[in-house]
Amino acid sequence: MELVVQVKLLPSPAQAAALQATLRACNRAAGHVARVAFESGTRDRNGLQKLVYAEIKAEFGLSAQPAVRVVKKVVDSYAALAAQAKAGILGPPMCKRFRAATGRPVAFRPQAAQPFDDRCLSWQTDARTVSIWTVAGRMKGLCYTGAAGQLKTLADHRKGESDLVQRGRAWFLVATCEVPEPEVYEPVDWVGVDRGIVNLATTSDGGNHNGRRLSRYRRWHSRKRAELQARKTRSARRRAARRARKEHRHATHVNHKISKEIVSVAQRTGRGVAVEELDGIRDRVRLRRDQRGMLCSWPFHQLGRHLQYKARRAGVPFLEVDAAYTSQCCPRCRHTDRANRPTREHFHCRRCGLAGPADHVAGVNVRNRARSAWVFVTMPVPAPA
Numbered sequence: 001m002e003l004v005v006q007v008k009l010l011p012s013p014a015q016a017a018a019l020q021a022t023l024r025a026c027n028r029a030a031g032h033v034a035r036v037a038f039e040s041g042t043r044d045r046n047g048l049q050k051l052v053y054a055e056i057k058a059e060f061g062l063s064a065q066p067a068v069r070v071v072k073k074v075v076d077s078y079a080a081l082a083a084q085a086k087a088g089i090l091g092p093p094m095c096k097r098f099r100a101a102t103g104r105p106v107a108f109r110p111q112a113a114q115p116f117d118d119r120c121l122s123w124q125t126d127a128r129t130v131s132i133w134t135v136a137g138r139m140k141g142l143c144y145t146g147a148a149g150q151l152k153t154l155a156d157h158r159k160g161e162s163d164l165v166q167r168g169r170a171w172f173l174v175a176t177c178e179v180p181e182p183e184v185y186e187p188v189d190w191v192g193v194d195r196g197i198v199n200l201a202t203t204s205d206g207g208n209h210n211g212r213r214l215s216r217y218r219r220w221h222s223r224k225r226a227e228l229q230a231r232k233t234r235s236a237r238r239r240a241a242r243r244a245r246k247e248h249r250h251a252t253h254v255n256h257k258i259s260k261e262i263v264s265v266a267q268r269t270g271r272g273v274a275v276e277e278l279d280g281i282r283d284r285v286r287l288r289r290d291q292r293g294m295l296c297s298w299p300f301h302q303l304g305r306h307l308q309y310k311a312r313r314a315g316v317p318f319l320e321v322d323a324a325y326t327s328q329c330c331p332r333c334r335h336t337d338r339a340n341r342p343t344r345e346h347f348h349c350r351r352c353g354l355a356g357p358a359d360h361v362a363g364v365n366v367r368n369r370a371r372s373a374w375v376f377v378t379m380p381v382p383a384p385a
Contacts, residue, residue: 031108125158161176185316192362192367
């Protein structure tokens, strides 16, 4: 499986200036290549490279391999845009957002990340240094640091490109690592996980990860961003963007902790992890205006992806099951009725009288559906007659 490892670079002021000049030159060249691709309609890598290769080397001061990486970066950007348009993420073809995204060349910020391959970036993991190409020449002995686990993963499994990223005054390298997956074991049972807003994750074992603190943290940041946006100044917009990034990092950290705990419990007990399939839930539900911000900032998808990749890395079985009526169905008598859930917190079956926390009941239903689904997943396919 593919993982990314982020390490922090420790450049001197002169080295930081060279890195910044490199990013700006690469992104100016990428903007020029994007305009040529838009005007000529050329989207394939070889055809676009024939048109712009010599020009971007001469005008923007790029060497051979960085010029190739710039062309590939532009081709990937147009491919991602086409995929978003095909999937309907940009809306229907006649809407304003779709026309704004597809009716002009792709733009690149001066500090946008730039990919480097092994020809223009080499790692010395024992010394914790890198040698990287810049517009000022090859920069050797550039030190980096990071968490011990990530440094070990980087040294053992790094493969492919690495991206140079600038965030404020800090510099990072994001490297791709190919980590071998252990064989998935046969689960003795399942841990059902119900995801929500009030309770971020509730397991069929009764474990509950409350989202009250995260919701309060988000509301506080939302008020601060509103105050900054009311000022309508450039510095206020920059501070609002920093707050948004800080909030995103905090939510990601919370999801990492929750998913790590759930997967470790499943691995220790020999069980699998099952979650509800919630794709498209924002399009299916209709909420009041004051609830839309909360739903759109709900990081349920990220929590599901964290659970999935941590389970794969640990060899734990992972399943997504149908989410329909998991909070309204009685796990004992299978009676399904909206009246079974009189309030958000409580479940009470109208037929057999089973009662309990609604999110815990939903987690038990997810576990039961995973038991049935796993039988069909592992069932051998009959040979054709």
